[in-house]
Amino acid sequence: MPIEEKTLKSERIYEGKIINLRVDTVELPQKKYSKREIVEHSGAVGILPITKENKIIFVRQFRKPVEEILLEIPAGKIEANESTEKCALRELKEETGYSAKDIKKILDFYTTPGFTNEVMHIYLAENLEEGTASPDEDEYIELVSLSLEEALEYIKEGKIKDSKTIIAILTYKNLSLIL
Incomplete structure (x- = not known):
């Protein structure tokens, strides 16, 4: 049976623009104690944009933590006092x-609950109108459009590795099962 951990002490180690880091001291059963390193994150959205031609719009960009160029759905961090829907529209x-x-x-999920409280909110965006992108000054993005079948093949071939993107695509494929 799972046991809840009681937090005895919480210490903020780092405060950043995207994340904060804290270390909690917790009490376990039988008066045992442990430390938990927790990454605090305000949450994020991912958007699955579907064109009138039934193509999914992806962004291709370099991701420093994994030292790779990844193919992902558009996504971004929720700003203070911003609704998830407003964030999704802004990031798109x-x-x-x-x-x-x-x-x-269409879906909410914890990205990695073993060490972060980040919640990812996935939106389906349809009836799209083209416009001009204005990425952040440190974002270098290339747009790619694929059919659902091509995207599924990319997952199978390891060409799409990003978890939010895989979850969004598989959820979209099985949308009738969850709505």
């Missing part, structure tokens, strides 16, 4: 230039 426009007339949340 910034990264791809597209605006969506229809947007619907």
